[in-house]
Amino acid sequence: MMTRKLPIIAVATAQGKAGVGVVRISGQNLQPIASSLFQKKLSPRQANLLTLCDEHGEAIDQLIAIYFAGPASFTGEDVLELQCHGGPQLLELVIKRCLELGKNEGLVIAEPGEFTLRAYLNNKIDLTQAEAIADLIDAQSEAAVRGAARSLQGAFSDDINNLIEEITQLRILVESTLDFPEEEIEFLENAQARQRLAAVKEKLQALRAGAKQGKILRDGIQLVLAGAPNVGKSSLLNRLAGEEVAIVTPIAGTTRDRVKESIAVDGVPMHIIDTAGLRETSDIVEAKGIERSWDAIRLADMVIFLTDAQVGNQEDALKAQILKELPPKCAVLEVVNKADLLPESPKLPSDQALLISAKTGVGIDRLKQKILEIVGWDGPQEGTILARRRHLDCIERAAEHIEKSEQFAANGNNSLELFAEELSLAQKHLGEITGKLLPDDLLGKIFSQFCIGK
Template sequence: MTRKLPIIAVATAPGKAGVGVVRLSGQDLKPMIKALFNKELQPRQATLLNLRDASDQLIDQLLAIYFTSPASFTGEDVLELQCHGGPQLLGLVMRRCLELGKDSGLAIAEPGEFTLRAYLNNKVDLAQAEAIADLIDAQSEAAALGAARSLQGTFSHDINELIEEITQLRILVESTLDFPEEEIEFLENAHARERLLAVKHKLWTLQDGAKQGKILRDGANLVLVGAPNVGKSSLLNCLAGEEVAIVTPIAGTTRDRVRESIQIEGVPLHIIDTAGLRSTTDEVEAKGIERTWEAIRSADLVVFLTAPGAQKEVNDLRPQILKALPARCPILELINKADLLDLAKISRNENTLLISAKTGYGIEDLKQKILELIGWNGSQEGSIVARRRHLECIERAAEHIERSEQFAANGNNSLELFAEELSLAQNHLGQITGKLLPDDLLGKIFSQFCIGK
């Protein structure tokens, strides 16, 4: 699953910087330290040292910090070299380390291999390991704080607590299978169904939190669609606060998708402006319209813009857009160019807003409606980040808990199935923290990490 040999990588981002860090991890790095600096290092003390090449020429004067196993990030011996941050210099440091570590099998780390070793050595669980990558990749302050909470174990604690409650319930149910004549009375006296209901409610709460966490981590794809010249690009510019897309009075100006990421109340949103939907013989515009339909099919929220005098286009496009929507994807209809209308004469429903991308009228209401429709509940306090993988595991666990509740209600002929559904729910939750995870999935997860982490 992972190599036992020592590994090395540059742990800082590519490019020029004041400081660059080279990190090594292995079972015993004392011989490596001796070869590099001809001296021993005191653990957890920064030591100023000269690193020289094979001809005794100075490569760099650096700080070295040595962490001994198991009190390190990976659970192995770890050596961090804090060098000057030029890419060429870091390359020289790497090359020298690899030269001196050749006999010990020192190799360049694979993506995520340091964190993988931390996971395999029980320094972090899988949810915490993923939170490290999420903290690095956070798209907003709220996402960074949520990832930090996950890294501290908040999410894992909730998962493990729920697993323990299911475990105790499984023990209770399975212990009755050897005494069929007493099992119903025993389960009733032990309040098994009440305990199952408590598990169910906690799972719902966890599911809601994971949905919020996924929004914080990934953001939401917001696709602007409509006929040409209804103001999609103007709305994108209004929400972004700058001129991201070209705006002209000429219909069909936008011929390809224009993507811009923004934040509303700390929630990341990826706004996609698309080519206006209409029949066209222009090959370039037709390709852009084809990409509009592709964007709709991958949307988390579709914003359907209309404008005064475009009722025919609305009636023609609405059924086509509704047909292309992904499952459970909401649609928000906007009437743009409110500055040209008599507002008192406009009728709207709860999912239709009146705005003016030109003057800013209705934009604050629009922002709140967007957050509501993507499922954001407005609370960042205590939030965590979650991945689609986590949400899918929780949803499957919830399905098994629902089925176990049905079997519990059926009486003594279904208790084995009751216990089996509890076991399956437990297994899905265990996959989140990595207690029960296929090896191939483990490799896939860590391959998405950056090298050096």
């Protein structure tokens, strides 16, 4: 995938029936393929109403063909776009006919993400913009759509590149001083290196904060409802989802497998998992569900530990067991349910615990806001971009090296080599975000997650 130069073809629109389906071809020189398909030379950027015929001369479809001559195209190569009627079987026939007539030119089915990969390799977009295409397709809220669109337009890349440029200028000053050790110049004072380094650190902190918000907006929150049987986990899921997605009965052990539902709160996707009640059981099916519940807890971003207001604080052992199984930095929110069954508010297990009624809806809005508060969501803001885990990791590693460079800067000219090295490492990690310094195997992994036709 990373090296092949053959022309590629795929359906660029989603699966299923539609009024229009688009077939896209990309390659170094597509005029021979276009001529074979329609027996005419296509002029660039002109829509042509044409008929594609099979090997017997019978019409397959009347379609619109548009030819884009490289490098003025999405991929930077020649691109032929066929806008057909959107029947799945019809599109298969169009693909089959194109492969037959493009056999001599080596036309092959595209791999996942190969069109966008070629756009990246041909310098039409950088890696963050390429990832933004997939994020735009997968966006689950209006805020996520707008954030992905800003990344696609280059807002995130500009922030990264501007920061890299500032580090580059600082490195030039440091390494120039290393080249002329005989010059007794107090570099750090004359070049205002400390002030420039402080400015870089401040911008990097702002970038990290924005990336954290962007990751929440892109990935959402993996929220697990955990607790003993019959505390109201399924009722809470139904209340949050706004519909009956889980079965609710007074019988303990009704939920025997994970039930997952996605909602959006203030534009943030929440992937809520209702788990089987955690208890000792001899029922094989229920035990399997409880095992899956523990698996879900171990992968959670946040766990809501639900208790019954009528029972009181009798589940400390279960809570302690859940805390042992949690991944690093996973938050736990204690929620006391069934407030509607008590004449007055019970004593809560902690100051952070919330009292709700999944049945009546009391406290649900506060619960949603508390979830967002705990995960660090500051609300939709102007200029928010989407970010991935790898982006955040790169920014955090760069920040660590900037922190170290500050320590060496404090030693004056005695530690300039180490100062320069830390700046170089910070620059390297930031360059990985836009793909300037990324190995091919990681590139292949990133683009393999795209859908075919993109």
